[in-house]
Amino acid sequence: MLNGAATVTVDLARALHRHVEITWMGITSYGAGQGGSGAVRLRKDIDVDVSGRDVLIVDGVIDTGLTAAWLMTNLRGRGPASIEFCGLFRKPGARGIDIRYVGFDVPDGVVVGYGLDYQGRYRNLRCCARLAPHVYAPPSADLVDHSAHDALTE
Numbered sequence: 001m002l003n004g005a006a007t008v009t010v011d012l013a014r015a016l017h018r019h020v021e022i023t024w025m026g027i028t029s030y031g032a033g034q035g036g037s038g039a040v041r042l043r044k045d046i047d048v049d050v051s052g053r054d055v056l057i058v059d060g061v062i063d064t065g066l067t068a069a070w071l072m073t074n075l076r077g078r079g080p081a082s083i084e085f086c087g088l089f090r091k092p093g094a095r096g097i098d099i100r101y102v103g104f105d106v107p108d109g110v111v112v113g114y115g116l117d118y119q120g121r122y123r124n125l126r127c128c129a130r131l132a133p134h135v136y137a138p139p140s141a142d143l144v145d146h147s148a149h150d151a152l153t154e
């Protein structure tokens with residue numbers, strides 16, 4: 001897929017000792033696990049006919065598994081000789097989904113770097129990192145401990 005899968009796709013392709021053709025797809029998923037509708041939208045289709053070809057779909061993160069399931073169904077319908085899915089990271093919500101190649105199982109949270117972004121940033125980090133939760137989930141006002149602040153202002 002476009003964006004988040006770019007770095008791992010290129011590195012994986014360079015590690016394979018066989019001819020490969022790379023093409024890109026743009027997908028937006030509104031995963032039910034993130035409070036979304038569970039819908040997938042195709043923003044850019046591949047420009048290769050995959051019928052009779054061995055297809056490996058590569059993605060950076062498998063979160064709810066919605067994107068992976070949608071892509072497998074969609075591309076399988078085009079008559080490939082074989083089709084498998086490879087995800088660099090898999091979140092707990094997708095553990096039950098049958099994925100042939102998984103790099104790392106990771107806890108819930110946001111993984112960034114090595115192609116993966118948070119609001120458009122961090123894709124160019126050479127490493128992968130877990131984003132500090134306060135960046136994407138600021139604590140609710142009810143849960144903030146004001147004691148330190150109060151101590152400073154009294």
Ligand SMILES: O=P(O)(O)OC[C@H]1O[C@H](OP(=O)(O)OP(=O)(O)O)[C@H](O)[C@@H]1O
Binds near residue numbers: 001005028068094
């Ligand atoms: O398992 P799911 O819940 O369907 O989520 C996985 C999708 O989310 C991420 O893409 P994102 O929407 O962040 O877009 P990006 O590739 O542009 O970074 C990831 O690259 C998958 O495509």
Ligand SMILES: Nc1nc2[nH]cnc2c(=O)[nH]1
Binds near residue numbers: 063111118
């Ligand atoms: N960059 C990034 N995108 C995601 N989409 C769903 N989960 C993630 C994640 O952990 N990191």
